[in-house]
Amino acid sequence: MIVTLKGSVGRNRSVNYRGIRMDYSKIAPSLFFGFERRERYDLATAEKAPLDLLYLRGTLPVSDELELGELDSGRLLDFSKKYPGTVRKKIENLIRQDKGGR
Numbered sequence: 001m002i003v004t005l006k007g008s009v010g011r012n013r014s015v016n017y018r019g020i021r022m023d024y025s026k027i028a029p030s031l032f033f034g035f036e037r038r039e040r041y042d043l044a045t046a047e048k049a050p051l052d053l054l055y056l057r058g059t060l061p062v063s064d065e066l067e068l069g070e071l072d073s074g075r076l077l078d079f080s081k082k083y084p085g086t087v088r089k090k091i092e093n094l095i096r097q098d099k100g101g102r
Contacts, residue, residue: 047076068098
């Protein structure tokens with residue numbers, strides 16, 4: 001689980017709680033978007049989550065299991081425009097590979 005926090009809340013860190021590792025990361029205010037309110041929590045949309053992972057970690061840990069067909073590729077590409085070029089290129093490559101595999 002990755003918890004993304006807006007603004008300056010200290011350094012990035014990990015916490016283990018009941019066998020679940022939670023990674024806390026700061027993100028630039030310009031990248032704090034793409035969330036949906038669920039009960040009391042703002043959760044990243046399906047299109048936003050892989051972008052944050054690529055931005056914060058540089059890779060998708062389960063890219064071969066990522067179901068891109070379930071995502072809105074237009075929305076994903078639109079969101080990716082707000083990220084650095086390296087993130088955009090990785091997303092474009094994933095979409096291209098997914099379309100080639102169908």
